[in-house]
Each structure stands twice: as C-alpha cells, then as structure tokens.
Amino acid sequence: MAVDVGGLSPYDWGPTIRAACFGCGKSMKKIMVCLKRVVDYNVRVRVKADGTGVVTDGVKMSINPFDEIALEEALRIRERGGAAEVVVVTIGPADCQQQLRTGLAMGADRAILVEHGTELEPLAVAGLLLKLVEKEHPDLVIVGKQAIDDDCNQTGQMLAALWDRPQATFASKLEVDGDRIRVTREVDAGLEVIEADLPAVVTTDLRLNEPRYVKLPDIMKAKKKPLEILAAGSLGAALEPSLRTTGYAPPPERQKGAMVADVDALVGALRDKGFLG
Amino acid sequence: MTAKILIIAEHAGGRLNQSTARCLACASQISPGAGADVLVAGSQCGAVAAEAAALAGVAEVLVIDRAENSAPVAAVLAPQIAALATAYDYVLGPSTTFGKDLMPRVAALLRVGQVSDLMSVEGPRRFTRPVYAGNAIQSVEVPEGTRVIATVRTASFRPVAAGAAAPIRGVQVGAALPTHTRFIELRSGGGGERPDLQTARLVISGGRGVGSEANFRILYQLAGKMGAAVGASRAAVDAGFVPNDMQVGQTGKIIAPELYMAFGISGAIQHLTGIKDAGLIVAVNKDPEAPIFQIADIGLVGDLFQVIPELEKRIG
Numbered sequence: 019m020a021v022d023v024g025g026l027s028p029y030d031w032g033p034t035i036r037a038a039c040f041g042c043g044k045s046m047k048k049i050m051v052c053l054k055r056v057v058d059y060n061v062r063v064r065v066k067a068d069g070t071g072v073v074t075d076g077v078k079m080s081i082n083p084f085d086e087i088a089l090e091e092a093l094r095i096r097e098r099g100g101a102a103e104v105v106v107v108t109i110g111p112a113d114c115q116q117q118l119r120t121g122l123a124m125g126a127d128r129a130i131l132v133e134h135g136t137e138l139e140p141l142a143v144a145g146l147l148l149k150l151v152e153k154e155h156p157d158l159v160i161v162g163k164q165a166i167d168d169d170c171n172q173t174g175q176m177l178a179a180l181w182d183r184p185q186a187t188f189a190s191k192l193e194v195d196g197d198r199i200r201v202t203r204e205v206d207a208g209l210e211v212i213e214a215d216l217p218a219v220v221t222t223d224l225r226l227n228e229p230r231y232v233k234l235p236d237i238m239k240a241k242k243k244p245l246e247i248l249a250a251g252s253l254g255a256a257l258e259p260s261l262r263t264t265g266y267a268p269p270p271e272r273q274k275g276a277m278v279a280d281v282d283a284l285v286g287a288l289r290d291k292g293f294l295g
Numbered sequence: 296m297t298a299k300i301l302i303i304a305e306h307a308g309g310r311l312n313q314s315t316a317r318c319l320a321c322a323s324q325i326s327p328g329a330g331a332d333v334l335v336a337g338s339q340c341g342a343v344a345a346e347a348a349a350l351a352g353v354a355e356v357l358v359i360d361r362a363e364n365s366a367p368v369a370a371v372l373a374p375q376i377a378a379l380a381t382a383y384d385y386v387l388g389p390s391t392t393f394g395k396d397l398m399p400r401v402a403a404l405l406r407v408g409q410v411s412d413l414m415s416v417e418g419p420r421r422f423t424r425p426v427y428a429g430n431a432i433q434s435v436e437v438p439e440g441t442r443v444i445a446t447v448r449t450a451s452f453r454p455v456a457a458g459a460a461a462p463i464r465g466v467q468v469g470a471a472l473p474t475h476t477r478f479i480e481l482r483s484g485g486g487g488e489r490p491d492l493q494t495a496r497l498v499i500s501g502g503r504g505v506g507s508e509a510n511f512r513i514l515y516q517l518a519g520k521m522g523a524a525v526g527a528s529r530a531a532v533d534a535g536f537v538p539n540d541m542q543v544g545q546t547g548k549i550i551a552p553e554l555y556m557a558f559g560i561s562g563a564i565q566h567l568t569g570i571k572d573a574g575l576i577v578a579v580n581k582d583p584e585a586p587i588f589q590i591a592d593i594g595l596v597g598d599l600f601q602v603i604p605e606l607e608k609r610i611g
C-alpha cells in the first residue's frame with residue numbers, strides 16, 4: 019500500500035536547497051523517470067471476442083505500478099538532496115498526459131510526452147528514450163522492471179545497451195554515492211549487489227519502496243508544471259517493429275476441483291494421486 | 296537450410312542451471328533433430344561446459360573462459376554474446392532473472408526485438424507468450440530474415456535428458472568489455488538444504504495468513520517431511536516473513552511442480568500466474584470465498600495452524 023508521506027512538500031523548499039547533497043558533497047543534476055500508461059492492475063483483463071487484443075474501452079488506466087515505484091525513488095533522492103530535478107517521460111497517445119499529470123502531482127518537476135498513436139515495441143521505446151537522454155543528459159534513468167500489460171521486461175536493459183551505459187535491473191535498494199550507485203538486485207538466488215558508474219539505468223522491483231499517495235493540493239499544483247509534447251516521428255529513432263502480433267487468446271482455464279471436508283480426506287486424495295508415497 | 300540456434304547457459308557456483316536443459320527442449324521444438332549450440336561464458340567453467348555437453352540435443356558447447364565473466368554481469372556478457380550471435384538465426388536464454396537481465400541487452404545490441412517468456416512453439420517463427428499477468432496469451436511471429444532473440448519461459452518446457460557427449464570448443468571474441476558495472480556480492484536466500492523452488496517436484500507455499508517469520512517454521516517442517524521446496528506469496532515476502540527469492544508469481548518465480556500446496560494464500564491473479572502449470576494445486580484457506588478455491592484441484596476450508604500439524608502427523 020502507498021503511504022502518505024505528509025509534511026512539507028519538497029516543492030516548497032526551492033531548487034537551491036533541493037540540489038544540496040547531504041553527506042556526499044555532490045549531487046545529480048537530473049533524474050529521468052519513464053512512465054507507462056497501462057490497464058490498472060485491479061482490472062480483470064479480458065481478451066476481445068475477435069482476438070485482436072484485450073478490452074480497454076472504459077477500463078481504468080493507471081501508471082504502471084513499477085514505474086510509480088521508479089518515480090517515488092527519484093523523488094526520495096531529490097528530497098534528500100541527491101538530485102536537483104526529476105523529469106517524467108512517457109511515450110504513447112495524447113491520453114498519457116493524465117499519467118504524466120499524476121507523476122507531476124506526486125512531485126516530478128516537469129514532464130515530456132512523446133506522442134505516438136500506435137503500440138511500439140520495447141526496442142523502439144528504448145530508441146526514443148535514447149533520443150531524450152541525448153537531449154536531457156540525465157545522470158540517472160529509473161524505469162519499472164516490466165510493464166504489467168505486455169510483461170516484456172526489456173525497455174530498461176535495451177536503453178542501457180543503446181546508451182552504452184550500466185544497467186542495474188530488479189532493484190530493491192538504490193544507494194547513490196557521488197558518481198556511483200550501489201544497487202541491491204532481487205535475483206532468483208537471493209540478493210545481488212552491484213556497483214555502477216553514473217550515468218546508468220536502474221529498473222525497479224516491487225520492494226524498492228512504497229509510492230506515496232497524491233494529495234489534492236498537489237494535483238492543483240501539477241496543472242501549472244511544464245508538460246512538453248514531442249512527436250515521436252520528429253526524434254529520428256527507428257520505430258519499425260521486429261515482431262508481428264497475430265492475435266490474442268484467453269488462457270486455458272484450470273478446472274475448479276473438488277472441496278474436501280477434513281485433513282483425512284485431503285491425505286487420502288494426495289495418496290490416491292501418488293503423493294505422500 | 297537448418298536453423299542455427301545458440302543457447303546461453305545459466306550457471307552459478309560451478310553448476311549448470313536446469314534452465315539450460317529447458318531451453319534445449321524449446322530449441323528441439325523450433326528445429327527438431329538439428330541440435331543447438333550452447334554458450335558457456337564464465338571463468339574456470341570447465342565443469343559447467345562438461346555438464347552442458349552431456350545434455351541431449353547439443354551440437355557443440357562453446358566456452359568463453361575469462362576472468363571478466365566470473366560473475367554474470369549483463370553489460371559485460373552482452374557484447375560477447377552479440378558478437379557470436381551474428382552466426383546464428385536464434386539466440387535463446389532462460390526467462391529467469393539471469394536471462395531477463397541479459398537477453399534484452401543482447402537484442403538491443405543486435406538492433407532486434409525480443410520475444411519474452413516464450414511459452415510455446417507454434418512454428419519455427421511462431422510463438423506464444425503470456426501477457427497481462429497471464430490473463431491473455433499473445434501469438435507472435437518473427438518475420439523471415441529477422442534474427443529471433445527470446446527468453447524461454449522455463450516452466451513451459453520439460454528439461455532434456457543428460458547422457459550425450461557433445462564436443463566442447465573454447466572461443467575468443469574481440470568485443471570490448473566495459474568496466475562501468477561491477478559485481479560486489481551475492482547474498483543467497485533462505486533455502487538452505489531444501490530443494491530448489493524452481494525445479495522441485497513438490498512445493499509448499501505460505502501467504503500472509505501464515506502471520507509471521509516464526510510461524511513459517513511449521514511450513515518448513517512439513518516441507519522437510521515431504522521433501523518439498525517452500526514458496527511464498529508477495530504479501531509474505533513484503534511482510535518480511537521470508538526472503539525475496541521465495542516469491543512465486545508474475546513478478547517472482549514461475550514454477551511448474553507436480554504438487555503445489557498453498558496455505559493462507561488468497562489467490563490473487565499475480566500469484567496464480569506463477570503456478571498455472573502445476574500438476575495438482577491444493578489450497579488450504581479459512582475463507583471459503585477465497586479466489587484460490589476457483590482454480591484449486593483440491594480445496595480445504597480450514598485454519599492452517601490446525602491443518603498443517605495434523606497433516607504432518609498423518610504423513611509422519
């Protein structure tokens with residue numbers, strides 16, 4: 019659950035205080051956070067009857083939960099003086115402005131929408147993000163480890179590759195130390211710690227933090243923050259897909275099984291199936 | 296012309312991960328009978344190479360043995376793999392945290408898209424993969440002439456058998472390796488002597504209903520008696536009952552044990568997507584309305600603190 023951090027918004031502190039880094043004497047100029055607009059995670063997604071996609075009409079859309087965590091992390095770094103500015107960016111249709119406004123209300127300083135009407139593959143998204151990186155020169159890019167719609171888990175790694183910079187994926191802890199980061203990563207075998215030079219790309223796992231709730235006055239303030247709109251076609255990135263999606267189908271359903279009354283019946287059923295020796 | 300397939304081996308501590316044998320099973324469906332090459336990139340990884348060479352369906356094991364490869368750092372491995380990949384039509388890695396970290400970096404270096412979590416082979420260039428936490432299955436096609444880069448959803452493929460003896464060849468690649476990313480340490484989770492969650496035949500799993508780290512002991516005891524691995528829901532991990540490597544689900548491990556027993560787990564879609572391929576799902580929950588009963592093969596409404604000790608007694 020997200021928590022209300024309350025207290026003074028870092029916005030009231032002014033840029034000079036925000037830019038000071040407590041403890042390390044050095045602070046980043048800019049963190050870029052990439053947000054994706056996705057079907058809200060509480061929605062039970064259904065495949066369209068004609069198999070061309072999933073039903074999105076009238077469905078609640080939100081910031082991808084992992085990206086919300088990415089933004090929260092960037093804001094916390096800025097709030098403790100580790101960065102001067104947090105820029106949120108998204109690539110998608112005009113409707114994505116809603117999610118950018120939410121990001122601004124959470125506390126981002128400004129937003130960039132790269133407008134594009136149709137679905138793009140992660141490689142194309144990474145190519146567009148690289149163009150923004152070349153324009154904005156962030157010290158750190160934080161993105162969610164995966165989007166909960168296509169579940170690809172690719173974009174951060176691809177951006178890091180195209181940018182020829184470090185990647186620290188599946189982060190559950192991020193420490194900034196001058197021009198280096200130390201990242202604890204959730205891996206199958208446990209927790210892996212790596213160190214990387216900035217600039218770098220970090221992708222977030224669920225346990226990195228709990229994003230804050232947006233407060234009403236912040237929503238009002240967010241309306242006045244800058245939101246720049248660029249056309250995807252104007253950035254000079256390759257947008258052609260490599261893959262062709264031929265359709266969507268509902269997953270095979272597991273049949274609802276039987277209820278048993280007590281442990282005896284459970285043990286009996288397990289024995290019948292050959293478990294328990 | 297037969298398709299040339301390269302599989303990126305996953306290994307740690309001098310042992311080959313079973314995900315490699317599962318990738319080989321996928322490769323054998325893409326190009327039946329042709330055999331695939333396996334790349335072992337590591338440092339002093341001769342034993343791993345020998346393990347890989349024994350797997351069925353391996354044409355040749357390629358070894359890049361150098362100190363820089365002593366830990367699996369994606370930024371270091373990717374340029375080496377990309378350099379070799381130009382000789383292949385397909386490059387496959389496992390959809391484990393190792394492969395998920397590495398393969399997109401390889402794909403981007405090759406300027407080609409990636410098929411993530413490949414779950415079935417419908418034709419040499421047609422595959423399916425889960426999207427929306429498994430609520431939909433997407434069919435994708437990689438056009439002729441485009442190199443196929445994919446991560447293989449390991450739970451969807453049975454590992455190939457061992458017992459063969461493919462040739463092993465050391466290779467050198469000229470790629471420049473970055474030093475900007477450095478491995479520091481691996482802190483392994485709480486598994487200890489228990490079977491590995493990703494490969495275990497039997498899995499016992501606990502959720503928020505277990506209530507505490509101390510209470511998880513009753514699950515470990517039952518698991519010990521049954522020879523089972525122990526998993527958990529995200530809620531149990533978030534609450535600090537168990538380490539992160541025990542999480543099962545959309546953002547944790549996707550597993551396919553023969554038996555999965557869920558105690559005090561409600562059955563959120565993100566959890567269920569991790570166990571859909573289990574043979575038999577047993578759910579014990581005190582709430583008769585818990586959604587997990589909708590997909591469980593055997594359900595028991597009850598208090599896990601009564602059920603588990605009783606079960607243990609009956610098995611004992």
Ligand SMILES: Cc1cc2nc3c(=O)[nH]c(=O)nc-3n(C[C@H](O)[C@H](O)[C@H](O)COP(=O)(O)OP(=O)(O)OC[C@H]3O[C@@H](n4cnc5c(N)ncnc54)[C@H](O)[C@@H]3O)c2cc1C
Binds near residue numbers: 531545598
């Ligand atoms: C982006 C995203 C990704 C996620 N990824 C994952 C993931 O990978 N894996 C995952 O598991 N979740 C994931 N989740 C979280 C998921 O939505 C659920 O919140 C989570 O699975 C709930 O865990 P739970 O079933 O243990 O807890 P709860 O939903 O709180 O359920 C606890 C259950 O325990 C039962 N219970 C309580 N006491 C007892 C008792 N004494 N005896 C028997 N039963 C009892 C209750 O009746 C209840 O059904 C994700 C969520 C999001 C948004």
